[in-house]
Amino acid sequence: MAKIIGGLTTSHIPAVGNAIAREQQNDPYWKPFFDGYPPIHAWLDKHKPDVAINIYNDHGLALFLDQMPTFAIGAAHEYINEDEGWGIPVLPPFKGDAPLSWHIIESMVDDEFDITSCQEMPVDHGFTVPMQLFWPGLGKHPNFPRAIPISANTVQHPIPTLKRALDFGKALGRAIRSYPDDIKVVILGTGGMSHQLDGERAGFINKEFDLMCMEKIVTDPESLTKISRRELVRQAGAQGTEFLMWMMMRGALGDKVNPIHQNYHIPISNTGAGTMMLECID
Amino acid sequence: MNLDEFDHHTPIEGTTFFDGKMAMIGYPLNKMCFSFNKAAAREAYLADPEGYMESFGLNEAHKAACRNKNVLEMIAAGGNIYYLAKFAGIFKLNMQDIGAQQTGVTVEEFKEKLCRHGD
Known part of the structure; x- marks a missing residue:
């Protein structure tokens, strides 16, 4: 059966791609930011996951307001990266795992999550930057995994x-663990942490709130579900709502996790940048 | 039910919630900005901004904000920052440039403010 071995979080700021x-x-x-990744590289080299579930938020490459899914799951054999309009280099395609995608989709809809399946889904910096950070090159x-993108609406x-994000993760975890193939899966929760790009409050960052989230997501993610969406915008900034992706990741890992590594640095571009490595406890 | 859930339209200073209300007034503007993912669209805008805006049905408030390259005006006209970033990209403006413009400081002052958050 498939096994979830752990979860990784990282900010996915486009400037990192540059x-x-x-x-x-x-x-x-850049050094204080990139110094957060070698311990995760060592862990990935040791465990060699076959598949990375990459939970991110599309920023207007694959999805537009004409039809905006709340939760979209990639179901393609391959995911291409495309020009986003402001100049980060376009990367080669990413290999998918369509059979596992469809298993997840079947299982999650059975679990009463109404998701959108995407057989074509260009992936933007929210997906590509974490892949570059965790698997340089x-x-x-040598151990580059197959990948499945999952995008949640924060636009x-x-x-x-x-x-709902945490519950989504729990259902995702049940789906993956019921897959019959003996594969190892790692879950990526990308985006955040606190930042705001728009309005007179642009440049807002909240270190205290970010560090609280990094602590609670390990020890007591349920307590974070008491934060309303409006309060999340107030405390984390308008785009700090990307923390939802971390909650989705965390839900898939099970009740208890072993926090192996973390790093936090301000600022990268306009953002408080957080990185974590959480190992599943059997 | 948490009462906070009922007041999700209560203002947060300096912050516009991009919700249905904004989505309704900003749709043509956002649709035009979404097109700027493609290099050909960016070139078409630069070659003939007025004609390009007209082809997406922008209203006068949208057009004025675009002519002024003013991000706060674009937000007030229903622009969503993720699509506006693609408009800014045409003029090689990054997120620090946009942040400085919106907060009325120089880019250097804006970057200094970001760094101070880490103290």
Whole structure:
């Protein structure tokens, strides 16, 4: 049977994609951020997951307001990256795992989650930057996994509640664990942490709130479900709502997790950047 | 039921909730900005901004905000920041440039403010 071995979180700021393209990992501005990843590389090299479920939010590449799904699951054999309009380099395609996608879709709808299946789904920086951070070199990396994108709506209110996000993750976890193949799966929760790009409050970052979230997502994710969406915008900024993706990831991991590594750095671009490695406890 | 759930339209200072109300007034503007994922669309806008805006049915408030390249005006006219970022990309403006414009400071001052959050 398929096994979930752990969860990874990272911010997915587009500027990181540019920094990787320009090989600026050791520049003084970038080093404290990129230094958060080698312990995760070591863990991934040891455990070699076959599939990465990449939970992110599309920022207007695959999905537009004409038809905006709350939860969209990729069901393709391959996912292409495309021009997003403002200049990060386009990357080669990512290999999917369509049979596992359809198993997850069947299982989750059976579990009463009304999701949208996507047989074509261009993936943007929200998906690609975490893949680059965790598996440098992408397709040239010896252990590069197959990937399944899952996008949640944080573009337009009403967005999902934090409780729904955590419950989604729990259902996702049940779906993966019921897959008959003996594969190892890692769950990525990307985006966040606190930031706001729009309005007179642009540049808002809330370190105290971010650090509280990083603590509670390990020890007591249920307590975070008491935060209303409006309060999340107030405390984490308008785009800090991407923390929903971390909640979805956490739900899939089970009750108890072992926090192996974490890093937090301000600022990367306009954002409080958080990275975590949570190992599942059998 | 948590009472907070009922007041999700209560203002947060300096923050516009992009909800149905904004989505209704901003749709043509956002649709045009979404088109800027494609290089050909970006070139078409630069070649003839007025004609390109007209082809998406922008109203006068949308058009004025675009002519002024003013992000706060675009938000007030129903623009969504994720699509507006693609408009900004045409003019090589990044998120610090946009942040500085919206908060009325220089880009250097805006970057300094971001760094101070880490203290």
